[in-house]
Amino acid sequence: MRDVLRLGFILFAICAVAAGALAFVNDITEERIAAQAAMKLEQALESVVPGAEEFRDETDKVLALKVTVSDGGRPEFPLIKRVYVGYSNGEMVGAAFCCTPSGYGGPIDAVVGVSRDGVVTGLTVVKHTETPGLGANITSRDFQMRFVGLRAGSPVKVAKDGGQVEAITGATISSRAVAGAVDQALRLFEVATREGVW
Amino acid sequence: MSFRSELTKGLVRENPTFRILLGMCPTMATSLAISNGIGMGIAATFVLVGSNVIVSMLRNVIPSRIRIPCYIVVIASFVTMVDLVMAAFVPKLHEVLGIFIPLIVVNCIILARAEAFASKNGVLYSLADGIGMGLGFTLALTGLSAIRELLGTGTLLAVPDFGFPGFKVFDRSLAAVMVILPPGGFITLGLLIGLLNSLTRRKKKAAQA
Numbered sequence: 001m002r003d004v005l006r007l008g009f010i011l012f013a014i015c016a017v018a019a020g021a022l023a024f025v026n027d028i029t030e031e032r033i034a035a036q037a038a039m040k041l042e043q044a045l046e047s048v049v050p051g052a053e054e055f056r057d058e059t060d061k062v063l064a065l066k067v068t069v070s071d072g073g074r075p076e077f078p079l080i081k082r083v084y085v086g087y088s089n090g091e092m093v094g095a096a097f098c099c100t101p102s103g104y105g106g107p108i109d110a111v112v113g114v115s116r117d118g119v120v121t122g123l124t125v126v127k128h129t130e131t132p133g134l135g136a137n138i139t140s141r142d143f144q145m146r147f148v149g150l151r152a153g154s155p156v157k158v159a160k161d162g163g164q165v166e167a168i169t170g171a172t173i174s175s176r177a178v179a180g181a182v183d184q185a186l187r188l189f190e191v192a193t194r195e196g197v198w
Numbered sequence: 199m200s201f202r203s204e205l206t207k208g209l210v211r212e213n214p215t216f217r218i219l220l221g222m223c224p225t226m227a228t229s230l231a232i233s234n235g236i237g238m239g240i241a242a243t244f245v246l247v248g249s250n251v252i253v254s255m256l257r258n259v260i261p262s263r264i265r266i267p268c269y270i271v272v273i274a275s276f277v278t279m280v281d282l283v284m285a286a287f288v289p290k291l292h293e294v295l296g297i298f299i300p301l302i303v304v305n306c307i308i309l310a311r312a313e314a315f316a317s318k319n320g321v322l323y324s325l326a327d328g329i330g331m332g333l334g335f336t337l338a339l340t341g342l343s344a345i346r347e348l349l350g351t352g353t354l355l356a357v358p359d360f361g362f363p364g365f366k367v368f369d370r371s372l373a374a375v376m377v378i379l380p381p382g383g384f385i386t387l388g389l390l391i392g393l394l395n396s397l398t399r400r401k402k403k404a405a406q407a
Contacts, residue, residue, distance in 0.1 A: 007264050014260070014268050018275040025279045029286035036289050105300075129300055133230025133378065136297055170379050 040126055041098075041111075045084055048113025048122030049094040052086025059083045062095075062192050077188045079181050085198060086113075092198045094121060095189060099181035104173040105129040108138065112185035118152040118193065120182060128174075135174030143168055143175070147182050152190040156183035204323050208330030214307045215338035215387075216394050221307040225339060226383045228298065230350070231364075233357040235343035238298045239336025243329065245280060245302050246311060249273045250328035253316040260317075269312045277303050307335060345386055350378030 045055050062083040082098040094115045100107045106129040113122040123144045130136045137143055146165050150156055157163025158175050167175035192198065214220045221242075228238040252272050253260075260268045281299045284292040302308065311331055316324040347364075348354055352373040356364025376382040 007261055010259070010261060011264050011267060011271075014256075014271055018271050022275055022278055025282050029282045032286040033282070036285070129297060131227050133228065133234050169375055 044111040044124045044126050045086070045096045045113075047124055048111050049086040049096050049115070050113075050121060051088055052093050053088045055084040055086050055096070057082065058085045058197070062188065062197055065188075065191055065195055065197065077184045079184045080188055083188075092116060095192075095198070097181075097185035097188065098126075099185060101177035101181045103128060103130050103138075103177040104135045104171070105131060108174070108177055108181075110138075110178060110181050112147075112182050114152075114185060114189045116198075118186070118189055120147050120150045120186065123147045123178070123182065125178070130171070130174045134168070135171040137168045137171060138174050138178050143178075147178070150182065150186065152186040156180075156186060199323070201322060201326050204326035205330045208327070208332070208334035209337060210334070210394075212331075213334040213338055213394075214310075214331050215335055215342075216391050218310070219391075220310050221305045221335065222387075224298075224301045224305050225342065225387070226380055227301065229339050229343035229346055229383060230378045231347045232340060232343050232355050234298075235339035236336065237295050238301065239332070239339050241280075241295045241298045242302050242305055242307065242335055243332025245273070245277055246308050246332045246335075247325060247328035248276050248280070249308055250311055250316040250324040251321055252276065253312040254319060254321045254324035257317045265313070265317060266309075269309060269317075273308055273312065274303060307331060342383075342386060342390060345390075346377050346383060349374050350376075350382065 042055075046052070049055075059082045063077070063080065079099045079101050080097050081100050084096045084098070085092060086094045086096065094113055097112045097114070099110050099112060101110065102108070108125060108130070109127040110123065110125050112120065115121045125139045125144075128136065128138065130138060147156070150164070155163065156165065156179050158165050158167040158172060158179050160167055160172055161176065163179065165175070165179050167179075208214060210217075212218060215225055224238060224242070228234045249269075249272055253269055256268070256272070277299060281292075281296070284295065284299075311327060315327045319327070344354065347356070348367060350373055351364075352368045352370045353364035353366050356362060374382070377386065
Protein backbone atom coordinates (compact mmCIF):
# COMPACT_ATOMS: atom_id res chain seq x y z
CA MET A 1 0.00 0.00 0.00
CA ARG A 2 2.74 2.41 0.97
CA ASP A 3 4.56 1.44 -2.19
CA VAL A 4 1.54 2.29 -4.32
CA LEU A 5 1.34 5.71 -2.70
CA ARG A 6 5.05 6.29 -3.18
CA LEU A 7 4.97 5.32 -6.86
CA GLY A 8 1.80 7.32 -7.38
CA PHE A 9 3.40 10.34 -5.81
CA ILE A 10 6.50 10.10 -8.00
CA LEU A 11 4.42 9.77 -11.15
CA PHE A 12 2.30 12.68 -9.98
CA ALA A 13 5.39 14.79 -9.37
CA ILE A 14 6.79 14.05 -12.83
CA CYS A 15 3.46 14.85 -14.46
CA ALA A 16 3.15 18.05 -12.45
CA VAL A 17 6.62 19.20 -13.53
CA ALA A 18 5.83 18.32 -17.15
CA ALA A 19 2.50 20.16 -16.98
CA GLY A 20 4.20 23.19 -15.45
CA ALA A 21 6.87 23.21 -18.14
CA LEU A 22 4.22 22.90 -20.86
CA ALA A 23 2.15 25.71 -19.35
CA PHE A 24 5.25 27.91 -19.25
CA VAL A 25 6.15 27.19 -22.89
CA ASN A 26 2.53 27.68 -23.95
CA ASP A 27 2.46 31.01 -22.14
CA ILE A 28 5.46 32.43 -23.97
CA THR A 29 4.48 31.07 -27.39
CA GLU A 30 0.69 31.50 -27.43
CA GLU A 31 0.62 35.12 -28.51
CA ARG A 32 3.17 34.70 -31.28
CA ILE A 33 1.43 31.61 -32.64
CA ALA A 34 -1.91 33.44 -32.69
CA ALA A 35 -0.33 36.42 -34.46
CA GLN A 36 1.19 34.12 -37.06
CA ALA A 37 -2.11 32.32 -37.57
CA ALA A 38 -3.82 35.67 -38.17
CA MET A 39 -1.16 36.65 -40.67
CA LYS A 40 -1.47 33.34 -42.43
CA LEU A 41 -5.24 33.70 -42.66
CA GLU A 42 -4.83 37.16 -44.16
CA GLN A 43 -2.44 35.80 -46.79
CA ALA A 44 -4.75 32.87 -47.50
CA LEU A 45 -7.75 35.18 -48.00
CA GLU A 46 -5.80 37.42 -50.35
CA SER A 47 -4.59 34.46 -52.39
CA VAL A 48 -8.01 32.85 -52.89
CA VAL A 49 -10.00 36.00 -53.67
CA PRO A 50 -7.82 37.97 -56.08
CA GLY A 51 -8.62 41.65 -56.42
CA ALA A 52 -10.15 42.13 -53.00
CA GLU A 53 -8.76 45.04 -51.01
CA GLU A 54 -10.61 44.47 -47.81
CA PHE A 55 -12.16 41.48 -46.09
CA ARG A 56 -15.08 41.57 -43.70
CA ASP A 57 -16.02 38.71 -41.45
CA GLU A 58 -19.67 38.04 -42.32
CA THR A 59 -19.84 34.56 -40.85
CA ASP A 60 -22.86 35.25 -38.65
CA LYS A 61 -24.88 36.72 -41.45
CA VAL A 62 -24.12 33.94 -43.93
CA LEU A 63 -24.27 31.00 -41.59
CA ALA A 64 -27.56 32.23 -40.15
CA LEU A 65 -29.03 31.32 -43.53
CA LYS A 66 -28.47 27.65 -43.09
CA VAL A 67 -31.14 27.41 -40.45
CA THR A 68 -33.78 28.88 -42.74
CA VAL A 69 -32.90 26.74 -45.73
CA SER A 70 -32.14 23.45 -44.00
CA ASP A 71 -34.81 20.98 -43.07
CA GLY A 72 -35.43 20.82 -39.36
CA GLY A 73 -32.55 23.11 -38.45
CA ARG A 74 -29.96 20.46 -39.34
CA PRO A 75 -26.78 22.26 -40.27
CA GLU A 76 -26.35 21.84 -43.99
CA PHE A 77 -22.86 23.23 -44.11
CA PRO A 78 -21.11 21.64 -41.13
CA LEU A 79 -17.65 21.99 -42.69
CA ILE A 80 -17.82 25.76 -43.02
CA LYS A 81 -16.48 27.60 -40.01
CA ARG A 82 -16.05 31.20 -41.16
CA VAL A 83 -17.00 33.31 -44.14
CA TYR A 84 -15.04 36.40 -45.18
CA VAL A 85 -16.39 38.61 -47.92
CA GLY A 86 -13.89 40.44 -50.08
CA TYR A 87 -14.60 44.00 -51.21
CA SER A 88 -12.93 46.32 -53.66
CA ASN A 89 -14.04 49.98 -53.61
CA GLY A 90 -17.04 48.97 -51.56
CA GLU A 91 -18.08 46.46 -54.18
CA MET A 92 -18.29 42.77 -53.37
CA VAL A 93 -15.81 40.81 -55.52
CA GLY A 94 -15.88 37.38 -53.92
CA ALA A 95 -16.12 35.35 -50.74
CA ALA A 96 -13.65 33.15 -48.89
CA PHE A 97 -14.95 30.15 -46.98
CA CYS A 98 -12.82 28.71 -44.17
CA CYS A 99 -13.64 25.01 -44.01
CA THR A 100 -12.48 22.22 -41.75
CA PRO A 101 -13.11 18.86 -43.40
CA SER A 102 -11.75 15.69 -41.80
CA GLY A 103 -8.82 14.24 -43.68
CA TYR A 104 -6.90 11.04 -43.12
CA GLY A 105 -4.78 12.31 -40.25
CA GLY A 106 -7.14 14.83 -38.64
CA PRO A 107 -8.91 18.05 -39.52
CA ILE A 108 -7.75 20.05 -42.54
CA ASP A 109 -8.00 23.84 -42.47
CA ALA A 110 -8.74 24.94 -46.00
CA VAL A 111 -9.84 28.28 -47.46
CA VAL A 112 -11.94 28.25 -50.63
CA GLY A 113 -12.39 31.43 -52.64
CA VAL A 114 -15.46 31.96 -54.82
CA SER A 115 -15.84 34.90 -57.18
CA ARG A 116 -18.95 37.05 -57.45
CA ASP A 117 -20.29 34.98 -60.35
CA GLY A 118 -19.91 31.68 -58.49
CA VAL A 119 -16.62 30.31 -59.84
CA VAL A 120 -13.88 28.89 -57.60
CA THR A 121 -10.99 31.37 -57.83
CA GLY A 122 -8.60 29.78 -55.40
CA LEU A 123 -8.02 27.15 -52.79
CA THR A 124 -5.38 26.98 -50.13
CA VAL A 125 -4.66 24.63 -47.25
CA VAL A 126 -3.66 26.53 -44.14
CA LYS A 127 -3.08 23.65 -41.76
CA HIS A 128 -3.24 19.88 -41.96
CA THR A 129 -1.78 16.69 -40.51
CA GLU A 130 -1.94 14.44 -43.55
CA THR A 131 0.69 11.81 -44.36
CA PRO A 132 3.86 13.40 -45.73
CA GLY A 133 4.38 12.50 -49.37
CA LEU A 134 0.82 11.29 -49.91
CA GLY A 135 -2.04 13.26 -48.35
CA ALA A 136 0.25 16.19 -47.63
CA ASN A 137 0.29 16.82 -51.37
CA ILE A 138 -3.06 18.60 -50.94
CA THR A 139 -0.85 21.65 -50.33
CA SER A 140 0.63 21.40 -53.81
CA ARG A 141 -0.41 23.99 -56.36
CA ASP A 142 -0.89 21.27 -58.93
CA PHE A 143 -3.65 19.68 -56.87
CA GLN A 144 -5.28 22.93 -55.78
CA MET A 145 -5.50 24.15 -59.36
CA ARG A 146 -7.75 21.18 -60.18
CA PHE A 147 -10.54 22.97 -58.31
CA VAL A 148 -10.08 26.43 -59.76
CA GLY A 149 -12.73 27.20 -62.34
CA LEU A 150 -15.37 24.84 -60.94
CA ARG A 151 -18.85 26.34 -60.80
CA ALA A 152 -21.75 26.13 -58.45
CA GLY A 153 -24.52 23.90 -59.74
CA SER A 154 -23.04 20.43 -59.94
CA PRO A 155 -21.64 18.67 -56.88
CA VAL A 156 -17.84 18.62 -56.50
CA LYS A 157 -16.54 15.10 -56.10
CA VAL A 158 -13.34 13.13 -56.77
CA ALA A 159 -13.28 10.99 -59.90
CA LYS A 160 -13.52 7.79 -57.86
CA ASP A 161 -16.94 8.94 -56.56
CA GLY A 162 -18.08 9.82 -60.05
CA GLY A 163 -16.97 13.43 -59.92
CA GLN A 164 -14.77 15.70 -61.99
CA VAL A 165 -11.67 16.12 -59.81
CA GLU A 166 -8.75 13.72 -60.12
CA ALA A 167 -7.65 12.60 -56.62
CA ILE A 168 -4.00 12.40 -55.56
CA THR A 169 -2.61 8.89 -56.05
CA GLY A 170 -2.63 7.07 -52.73
CA ALA A 171 -4.50 9.88 -51.00
CA THR A 172 -8.16 9.50 -51.95
CA ILE A 173 -9.37 10.29 -48.42
CA SER A 174 -7.45 13.58 -48.23
CA SER A 175 -8.55 14.53 -51.74
CA ARG A 176 -12.15 13.64 -50.95
CA ALA A 177 -12.04 15.85 -47.84
CA VAL A 178 -10.88 18.86 -49.84
CA ALA A 179 -13.47 18.17 -52.55
CA GLY A 180 -16.17 18.06 -49.86
CA ALA A 181 -15.07 21.46 -48.56
CA VAL A 182 -15.17 23.01 -52.03
CA ASP A 183 -18.57 21.47 -52.62
CA GLN A 184 -20.06 22.97 -49.46
CA ALA A 185 -18.46 26.36 -50.14
CA LEU A 186 -20.03 26.48 -53.60
CA ARG A 187 -23.42 25.38 -52.33
CA LEU A 188 -23.39 27.90 -49.49
CA PHE A 189 -22.35 30.59 -51.96
CA GLU A 190 -25.33 29.69 -54.15
CA VAL A 191 -27.74 29.84 -51.21
CA ALA A 192 -26.34 33.15 -50.01
CA THR A 193 -26.59 34.60 -53.51
CA ARG A 194 -30.18 33.43 -53.85
CA GLU A 195 -31.07 34.92 -50.49
CA GLY A 196 -29.45 38.19 -51.51
CA VAL A 197 -26.79 38.39 -48.83
CA TRP A 198 -24.42 40.20 -51.17
CA MET B 199 32.49 1.65 -24.24
CA SER B 200 33.65 4.98 -25.55
CA PHE B 201 31.94 8.18 -26.52
CA ARG B 202 32.97 7.62 -30.12
CA SER B 203 31.70 4.08 -30.42
CA GLU B 204 28.36 5.12 -28.88
CA LEU B 205 28.18 7.89 -31.45
CA THR B 206 28.93 5.73 -34.49
CA LYS B 207 27.11 2.50 -33.61
CA GLY B 208 23.76 3.88 -34.79
CA LEU B 209 25.05 4.64 -38.26
CA VAL B 210 25.55 1.09 -39.53
CA ARG B 211 26.35 -1.46 -36.83
CA GLU B 212 23.15 -0.93 -34.86
CA ASN B 213 21.21 1.15 -37.37
CA PRO B 214 17.68 1.59 -35.93
CA THR B 215 15.95 1.06 -39.28
CA PHE B 216 18.10 -1.57 -41.00
CA ARG B 217 19.38 -3.49 -37.98
CA ILE B 218 16.96 -3.12 -35.08
CA LEU B 219 13.91 -2.59 -37.35
CA LEU B 220 12.40 0.04 -35.11
CA GLY B 221 10.09 2.87 -36.14
CA MET B 222 8.69 1.16 -39.23
CA CYS B 223 5.49 3.26 -39.21
CA PRO B 224 7.15 6.66 -39.70
CA THR B 225 9.72 5.03 -41.98
CA MET B 226 7.07 3.80 -44.39
CA ALA B 227 5.06 7.00 -44.16
CA THR B 228 7.85 9.51 -44.72
CA SER B 229 10.35 7.79 -47.00
CA LEU B 230 8.55 8.95 -50.15
CA ALA B 231 10.76 11.88 -51.04
CA ILE B 232 14.27 12.83 -49.99
CA SER B 233 13.07 16.12 -48.52
CA ASN B 234 10.59 14.23 -46.33
CA GLY B 235 13.21 11.71 -45.22
CA ILE B 236 15.63 14.41 -44.15
CA GLY B 237 12.89 16.46 -42.47
CA MET B 238 11.61 13.53 -40.44
CA GLY B 239 15.17 12.50 -39.62
CA ILE B 240 16.15 15.92 -38.28
CA ALA B 241 12.97 16.32 -36.23
CA ALA B 242 13.31 12.82 -34.75
CA THR B 243 17.02 13.30 -34.00
CA PHE B 244 16.28 16.48 -32.11
CA VAL B 245 13.60 14.83 -29.95
CA LEU B 246 15.71 11.71 -29.48
CA VAL B 247 18.70 13.66 -28.17
CA GLY B 248 16.48 15.69 -25.83
CA SER B 249 14.55 12.74 -24.47
CA ASN B 250 17.71 10.63 -24.05
CA VAL B 251 19.39 13.37 -22.03
CA ILE B 252 16.35 13.99 -19.80
CA VAL B 253 15.68 10.29 -19.22
CA SER B 254 19.33 9.72 -18.42
CA MET B 255 19.32 12.58 -15.90
CA LEU B 256 16.20 11.20 -14.23
CA ARG B 257 17.30 7.56 -14.31
CA ASN B 258 18.02 7.40 -10.58
CA VAL B 259 14.79 9.21 -9.64
CA ILE B 260 12.36 7.11 -11.67
CA PRO B 261 11.43 3.80 -9.99
CA SER B 262 11.74 0.92 -12.45
CA ARG B 263 8.15 -0.23 -11.97
CA ILE B 264 6.65 2.96 -13.38
CA ARG B 265 9.44 3.82 -15.80
CA ILE B 266 7.41 3.40 -19.02
CA PRO B 267 4.66 5.94 -18.13
CA CYS B 268 7.38 8.30 -16.92
CA TYR B 269 9.28 8.04 -20.20
CA ILE B 270 6.08 8.61 -22.16
CA VAL B 271 5.31 11.75 -20.15
CA VAL B 272 8.85 13.04 -20.72
CA ILE B 273 8.79 12.29 -24.46
CA ALA B 274 5.29 13.64 -25.08
CA SER B 275 6.03 16.85 -23.16
CA PHE B 276 9.28 17.31 -25.03
CA VAL B 277 7.61 16.79 -28.40
CA THR B 278 4.84 19.28 -27.55
CA MET B 279 7.35 21.88 -26.40
CA VAL B 280 9.40 21.48 -29.57
CA ASP B 281 6.20 21.86 -31.58
CA LEU B 282 5.10 25.05 -29.78
CA VAL B 283 8.53 26.68 -29.80
CA MET B 284 8.99 25.95 -33.49
CA ALA B 285 5.52 27.27 -34.35
CA ALA B 286 6.20 30.50 -32.46
CA PHE B 287 9.77 31.31 -33.41
CA VAL B 288 10.53 29.52 -36.69
CA PRO B 289 7.12 29.33 -38.42
CA LYS B 290 8.61 28.62 -41.87
CA LEU B 291 10.52 25.62 -40.60
CA HIS B 292 7.49 24.54 -38.60
CA GLU B 293 5.40 24.55 -41.74
CA VAL B 294 7.81 22.09 -43.33
CA LEU B 295 8.65 19.90 -40.34
CA GLY B 296 5.38 20.39 -38.45
CA ILE B 297 3.62 17.46 -40.06
CA PHE B 298 6.34 15.10 -38.83
CA ILE B 299 5.99 16.09 -35.21
CA PRO B 300 2.82 14.10 -34.42
CA LEU B 301 4.54 11.12 -36.06
CA ILE B 302 7.48 11.39 -33.69
CA VAL B 303 5.25 10.60 -30.72
CA VAL B 304 4.53 7.19 -32.23
CA ASN B 305 8.16 6.65 -33.22
CA CYS B 306 9.20 3.74 -31.03
CA ILE B 307 12.90 4.42 -31.63
CA ILE B 308 12.63 7.17 -29.05
CA LEU B 309 10.97 5.05 -26.37
CA ALA B 310 13.27 2.13 -27.21
CA ARG B 311 16.43 4.20 -26.72
CA ALA B 312 15.07 5.62 -23.47
CA GLU B 313 14.35 2.11 -22.20
CA ALA B 314 17.37 0.25 -23.63
CA PHE B 315 20.06 2.86 -23.29
CA ALA B 316 19.39 6.18 -21.60
CA SER B 317 17.87 4.61 -18.46
CA LYS B 318 21.08 2.65 -17.84
CA ASN B 319 23.81 5.04 -18.94
CA GLY B 320 25.23 8.45 -18.13
CA VAL B 321 24.16 11.72 -19.71
CA LEU B 322 27.18 12.03 -22.01
CA TYR B 323 26.85 8.52 -23.43
CA SER B 324 23.09 8.96 -23.81
CA LEU B 325 23.70 12.16 -25.74
CA ALA B 326 26.08 10.31 -28.06
CA ASP B 327 23.60 7.47 -28.43
CA GLY B 328 20.81 9.90 -29.30
CA ILE B 329 22.89 11.71 -31.91
CA GLY B 330 24.14 8.48 -33.45
CA MET B 331 20.77 6.74 -33.55
CA GLY B 332 19.12 9.88 -34.91
CA LEU B 333 21.70 10.23 -37.66
CA GLY B 334 21.40 6.53 -38.46
CA PHE B 335 17.64 6.93 -38.77
CA THR B 336 18.10 10.01 -40.97
CA LEU B 337 20.62 8.18 -43.14
CA ALA B 338 18.36 5.15 -43.55
CA LEU B 339 15.33 7.31 -44.37
CA THR B 340 17.30 9.35 -46.88
CA GLY B 341 18.59 6.26 -48.67
CA LEU B 342 15.21 4.57 -48.72
CA SER B 343 13.40 7.70 -49.84
CA ALA B 344 15.94 8.42 -52.60
CA ILE B 345 15.15 5.04 -54.16
CA ARG B 346 11.39 5.41 -53.68
CA GLU B 347 11.26 8.98 -54.98
CA LEU B 348 13.30 8.12 -58.06
CA LEU B 349 11.42 4.95 -59.01
CA GLY B 350 8.02 6.15 -57.88
CA THR B 351 7.93 9.64 -59.36
CA GLY B 352 10.87 9.87 -61.78
CA THR B 353 12.28 12.95 -60.04
CA LEU B 354 14.81 13.55 -57.28
CA LEU B 355 14.99 16.12 -54.47
CA ALA B 356 11.53 17.63 -54.98
CA VAL B 357 10.56 20.05 -52.17
CA PRO B 358 6.86 20.88 -52.67
CA ASP B 359 6.76 23.18 -49.61
CA PHE B 360 9.17 25.55 -51.32
CA GLY B 361 7.58 25.04 -54.72
CA PHE B 362 10.69 23.24 -56.02
CA PRO B 363 9.68 20.49 -58.46
CA GLY B 364 12.97 18.56 -58.23
CA PHE B 365 15.31 17.21 -60.85
CA LYS B 366 13.55 15.19 -63.50
CA VAL B 367 15.33 11.93 -64.26
CA PHE B 368 12.71 10.22 -66.41
CA ASP B 369 9.11 10.82 -67.38
CA ARG B 370 6.44 10.42 -64.72
CA SER B 371 4.42 8.08 -66.91
CA LEU B 372 7.27 5.53 -66.70
CA ALA B 373 7.40 5.70 -62.88
CA ALA B 374 6.17 2.76 -60.81
CA VAL B 375 3.60 4.31 -58.48
CA MET B 376 3.59 1.13 -56.37
CA VAL B 377 7.03 2.05 -55.03
CA ILE B 378 5.67 5.08 -53.18
CA LEU B 379 2.73 3.12 -51.79
CA PRO B 380 3.22 0.99 -48.63
CA PRO B 381 3.80 -2.41 -50.38
CA GLY B 382 6.57 -0.91 -52.49
CA GLY B 383 8.03 0.63 -49.35
CA PHE B 384 8.25 -2.72 -47.57
CA ILE B 385 9.74 -4.42 -50.64
CA THR B 386 12.37 -1.68 -51.01
CA LEU B 387 13.17 -1.85 -47.30
CA GLY B 388 13.51 -5.65 -47.44
CA LEU B 389 15.85 -5.49 -50.41
CA LEU B 390 17.99 -2.83 -48.71
CA ILE B 391 18.24 -4.86 -45.49
CA GLY B 392 19.22 -7.91 -47.53
CA LEU B 393 21.86 -5.95 -49.40
CA LEU B 394 23.30 -4.55 -46.16
CA ASN B 395 23.36 -8.04 -44.58
CA SER B 396 25.14 -9.61 -47.51
CA LEU B 397 27.68 -6.78 -47.54
CA THR B 398 28.50 -7.21 -43.84
CA ARG B 399 28.65 -10.99 -44.21
CA ARG B 400 31.11 -10.67 -47.05
CA LYS B 401 33.19 -8.24 -45.02
CA LYS B 402 33.22 -10.63 -42.06
CA LYS B 403 34.31 -13.50 -44.26
CA ALA B 404 37.09 -11.40 -45.74
CA ALA B 405 38.24 -10.51 -42.25
CA GLN B 406 38.32 -14.18 -41.22
CA ALA B 407 40.23 -15.32 -44.27
